Amino acid sequence: MAQKSVLRYIILGLLAQQDLAGCDIKKMFEGELGDFWHSNHSQIYPELRKMETDGLIEYHTVLVGKKQEKKVYTLTAAGEELVSDWLHKPLNPLLPTRDEFTMKLFLLNDRESPLVRKLFREEIARHEEKCLYLQNRWQLLFHNEAEQAQHYGHACILKHAIEREQDRLKWLKTEYASLTQ
Amino acid sequence: MAQKSVLRYIILGLLAQQDLAGCDIKKMFEGELGDFWHSNHSQIYPELRKMETDGLIEYHTVLVGKKQEKKVYTLTAAGEELVSDWLHKPLNPLLPTRDEFTMKLFLLNDRESPLVRKLFREEIARHEEKCLYLQNRWQLLFHNEAEQAQHYGHACILKHAIEREQDRLKWLKTEYASLTQ
DNA sequence: TTTGGCATGTAAGCCGTTACATGATTTA
DNA sequence: TAAATCATGTAACGGCTTACATGCCAAA
Numbered sequence: 001m002a003q004k005s006v007l008r009y010i011i012l013g014l015l016a017q018q019d020l021a022g023c024d025i026k027k028m029f030e031g032e033l034g035d036f037w038h039s040n041h042s043q044i045y046p047e048l049r050k051m052e053t054d055g056l057i058e059y060h061t062v063l064v065g066k067k068q069e070k071k072v073y074t075l076t077a078a079g080e081e082l083v084s085d086w087l088h089k090p091l092n093p094l095l096p097t098r099d100e101f102t103m104k105l106f107l108l109n110d111r112e113s114p115l116v117r118k119l120f121r122e123e124i125a126r127h128e129e130k131c132l133y134l135q136n137r138w139q140l141l142f143h144n145e146a147e148q149a150q151h152y153g154h155a156c157i158l159k160h161a162i163e164r165e166q167d168r169l170k171w172l173k174t175e176y177a178s179l180t181q
Numbered sequence: 182m183a184q185k186s187v188l189r190y191i192i193l194g195l196l197a198q199q200d201l202a203g204c205d206i207k208k209m210f211e212g213e214l215g216d217f218w219h220s221n222h223s224q225i226y227p228e229l230r231k232m233e234t235d236g237l238i239e240y241h242t243v244l245v246g247k248k249q250e251k252k253v254y255t256l257t258a259a260g261e262e263l264v265s266d267w268l269h270k271p272l273n274p275l276l277p278t279r280d281e282f283t284m285k286l287f288l289l290n291d292r293e294s295p296l297v298r299k300l301f302r303e304e305i306a307r308h309e310e311k312c313l314y315l316q317n318r319w320q321l322l323f324h325n326e327a328e329q330a331q332h333y334g335h336a337c338i339l340k341h342a343i344e345r346e347q348d349r350l351k352w353l354k355t356e357y358a359s360l361t362q
Numbered sequence: 363t364t365t366g367g368c369a370t371g372t373a374a375g376c377c378g379t380t381a382c383a384t385g386a387t388t389t390a
Numbered sequence: 391t392a393a394a395t396c397a398t399g400t401a402a403c404g405g406c407t408t409a410c411a412t413g414c415c416a417a418a
Contacts (some may be wrong), residue, residue: 003405004380006281013288023369037284038277043406045371068414070369073351087289091281091303094311096219100187100272102338103218107194108268109334115268116334130259130275153290153297156284160352167348171341184377184406204397224378225398249386251397368415376407387396 004092007039007047012075012083015057021070022048032141035134036157048073056082111179120176124169131165138162185273188220188228193256193264194240202251203229213322216315217338229254237263292360301357312346319343321327 014020014028026041048071051057056079059071075083101123108116138158142148148155195201195209207222229252232238237260240252256264282304289297319339323329329336 005405006279007405008283010284010288013284016288017290021369022371026369033287034277036278036280036287038279040407041370042372042408045369049371061341064368065415068369087285090269091285091300091307094307096215097217097342098187098219099217102341103187103191104268104272105195106214106217106334106338107197108199109332111330111333119272126272126275149292151278152292153287153292157287157354160283160356161278163346163352167345171344175337175341186377188377202397203399207397221379222382222398223400226397230399245396246387249397363418365418366416369413371411373410374408375406376408377404379404382401383395383399385397387394389394390392 005047007043008051009083010037011044011047011051012056012079012086015073015075016080016083019072019074021062021072023070032154035137035161051079055079071097093135117179119174120172120179124172124176127165127169127172131169132163134158134165186228189232190264191218192225192228192232193237193260195258196254196256197261197264200253200255202243202253203249210287213335216318216342219278228241231259236260267305298360301353301360305353305357308346308350308353312350315339315343315346 011025014025018027022041022045025044029038029044048057051058052073055076057073059073060077061069062072064070101119104119105116108119110116141151142155142158192206195206199234201209203222203226210219229238233240233254238254239257240254242250243253245251269320275342282300285300286297289300291297323332323336323339
């Protein structure tokens with residue numbers, strides 16, 4: 001119940017590209033994937049266990065140093081099938097945005113309130129920060145076209161995220177300007 | 182833990198505008214608010230109880246028919262203060278999008294795959310549907326300017342939601358076109 | 363040799379969904 | 391009078407976060 005375990009499919013999808021240990025998955029959520037999805041290690045490790053119990057993945061241990069072991073997981077045939085099924089399945093219905101700015105604006109509901117102007121300034125600031133951050137990542141990862149072609153999906157969603165931030169900023173600034181005149 | 186209870190603040194914010202019973206709040210989530218936030222009645226009623234225990238709200242019973250009672254809640258001074266604090270508090274950091282389309286695109290990662298084209302078509306379809314729905318709601322609620330002025334916050338976020346859908350559709354169609362050429 | 367990071371794991375507790383449940387009321 | 395809706399509630403359970411915890415390793 002609650003929300004369907006999308007995390008399971010994402011881990012399977014990552015493992016379909018390459019074998020990974022729990023900490024590798026953790027690092028992906030902290031790095032390249034972090035703008036789009038996130039999970040803590042305290043959720044990742046139990047999920048890996050469950051998936052192994054369910055026969056979707058297997059692991060072999062690899063030594064780090066002389067004693068420390070890491071478990072590197074590989075998809076089984078059943079796991080490959082499940083992730084393929086998920087990728088073929090239609091997208092679920094769109095969820096409500098659940099955005100804090102949106103809700104505050106709805107609740108304030110007063111064009112003249114100084115709080116509304118403050119809210120817009122905050123929202124503009126945090127999206128400008130995010131926009132810059134994403135643009136830096138684009139420069140870092142995809143400044144040459146070969147990289148873009150090789151990591152099509154990643155390049156695509158990053159480009160999209162940047163455009164979304166820019167569109168949002170444009171709207172925010174237009175609306176803010178109309179407030180202060 | 183988990184997520185901070187934004188629901189609590191939203192209920193307080195709604196009650197700051199007018200007194201409401203649990204089922205009224207439920208109806209708001211099913212109607213005008215549903216595009217931006219949602220909660221089930223099985224979460225609303227216990228939350229109202231807790232808020233009453235915490236002294237944030239009070240209720241008086243109103244008869245519906247001859248026997249059935251509904252509890253109409255009112256903000257206390259403490260409740261007013263808490264919702265005001267929340268509205269004054271800076272916005273929380275932006276969360277990862279956790280969007281299914283985005284994750285599938287990231288995981289497929291192959292420009293030539295027919296699955297990617299299918300994914301784009303699905304995403305275009307569901308956003309076109311949503312866009313039309315929102316435009317109809319705008320027509321219904323805000324076709325005259327008096328309504329827009331009176332419900333500034335609502336009009337604002339609805340207008341914004343429509344623009345966001347349009348921007349997203351524009352991007353999706355451009356990208357899809359570049360895929361199929 | 364100490365400090366920070368690597369790699370893995372468990373426990374407590376709130377959030378949110380689905381399902382179960384009841385009595386009253388309106389409507390066809 | 392039967393069916394749908396109103397109004398309120400409880401129970402079970404998975405998702406997700408925060409915090410607690412351990413042993414090993416590399417670098418300063």
